[in-house]
Amino acid sequence: MSETGSIIPFARKQTNRWRCFVMLVATFCQQKLTMQENHIQTEAQLLEFCNLIRNSEWLALDTEFVREKTYYPQFCLLQISNGALAATIDPIQIEDLSSLLEILYDTNIVKVFHSGRQDLEIFYNLWGKVPTPLFDTQLAASLLGLGDQVGYGNLVELVLSHTLEKGHSRTDWSRRPLDDAQLRYALDDVIYLGDLYVELKRRLQEQRREHWLQDDFDQLANPLTYDPDPKDAWKRIKGRQRLKGVQLAVLQSLTAWREQVAQQSNRPKRWILKDEVLADLAKHQPNTTEQMEKIRGLEPGTIRKQGDALLKLIAEAKGLPKGLWPVDKKRAAKLTTQQEAMTDLLFCALRLLAEQNQITPAAITSRKELEALVSGERDLELMHGWRRVIAGNALVQILDGTLWPVYEQGQIRLDPHGS
Incomplete structure (x- = not known):
């Protein structure tokens, strides 16, 4: 085959890839352009919108609130999207939200949040319970190795290659009227949140980790999280x-x-x-x-x-x-030299386990928890859910002497036989 002939198929392949990329971008942009957006300020508008989203598979949700002068957050705005429809709902102007609550608390619909604890606190304070089932994109991003407690804007840019406008992050959402720029900013918080959910869920399923976050989601749904003693x-x-x-x-x-x-x-x-x-x-x-x-x-x-x-x-x-008298269990006891050395060993093993699972060590646990583990504590976040599966069990085995770090041919591995 001639030199020229060997280049043509490669060029065609690159051209096809480029066309696919352009089509994907065009499809994504078209979805954003054709998404129906609403600003809902009356009960009639709310009822009409709820009828349209009633059978959604998932709903991306976000809230805007202020609490500088109150103990409880003042609920100012709800943003919601199902991927085809998006809306900002004004709870200050709408007295009766019952048509919406029926959908929010529908257990057949997944409710998607990003770092949703404060949003869920609002639902709990107003209506006495948390909407379930839940999915939190910040927690999912951590499990996928995309960052520890990564912010929404950074995650959108990282996963979706889209930069969000940040100019209204300090808005007083209790003031009316809200202008178009504020509503645009608020809507983007759920429009792209839905896209994040779809992509992160796909990656979790691809890595067979879709069930690993259930303990974390259960904790988010626990009423004690929002009503502490x-x-x-x-x-x-x-x-x-x-x-x-x-x-x-x-x-x-x-x-x-x-x-x-x-x-x-x-x-x-x-x-x-x-x-x-x-x-x-x-x-x-x-x-x-x-x-x-x-x-x-x-x-x-x-x-x-x-x-x-x-x-x-x-x-x-x-x-x-x-x-x-109460006891401050979180106060770290002074470790012996041997315990400090064991903590160092566990941290090295943690780094190895994190690398194997493509997660940062900080997403799994902290040095303070490792010190507590060495001191004999077991009721730790490290020993629950996916963290226990990825690292907790192995670290306890190292402490028990049934698993050994082995250095061989420039590589470290954890060996149950120590050889």
Whole structure:
């Protein structure tokens, strides 16, 4: 065959590939151009839209809200798409959303979110339950090795090669009217979310990982995720690591009180008492309002209005028997030199396991969890769901001495025989 003859088939193949690429891009663009978009502001419009999406296989969902001046997020806008239809729904102007709720809580329709915890909190707070079944594209991206806690815009660009406009990320969504640019920004959050869902689901199925995320999705759907016990609020206080013993009992009591006051008044927790003030009150445990005045950041008005209640809470907590004092289980115990070395070994094994599964180590677990594993803890995120399958079991086997890292011919492998 001549040199020229050998080039022609290659050129044709490249031309065909280019045509396929152009057709795919054209199809994608045409879908975006022909998608029916709506801004829904009345109950009649909502009912008509719901009738059109009632039999959807999946719905991409996003919310816009504000919570700078409230404890509970103020629901301002819902975006929804099924791939053919997309809409922004205004809950501020529509009083009755019952026609929509029937669809949102239909268990035959998959509800798709990106980093959906705050969106789902809104549904739970308003209607007492979370819509299921769920799919979260951020969690799926992590499992597919596309990044840890990757943002929506970055994921759209990475997977769909489309750059989203970012100019309205700080919009006050409670103000009306919303302009066209704001609505365009909001709609894009679900139009491309649907495309992400389809592609990420395909990749998960291709890698036979479509069921690995079920534990994570179940946790997202768990009501306790959105309705935690006020007695557990102390675990999220900055500065608690400096406290111990009865100080933690005082912190628990004061923080539970703040949580309940914030909920009842629907005001931000920091408006009631800041974290650092709670920590200082727990540390110094004042007995009088005069002593309270020495706490930095504790406003005179708060002392005047709430001082007696705070002093009573402190006194009651100090009187608790030692057996009722809370324990900060997340406080890392000091490891021995041998335990530090074992943690290093586990981290090396984690990197190997992550590479084998094309996932970053941080998506599986943290060094802090590895330290806890070495210390004997087993109720860890690492030991649940897909993380246990990919790495947790193997790391425990290394700890138990039934699996050994072996270095051979420039490669590391984990060997049950150590040879």
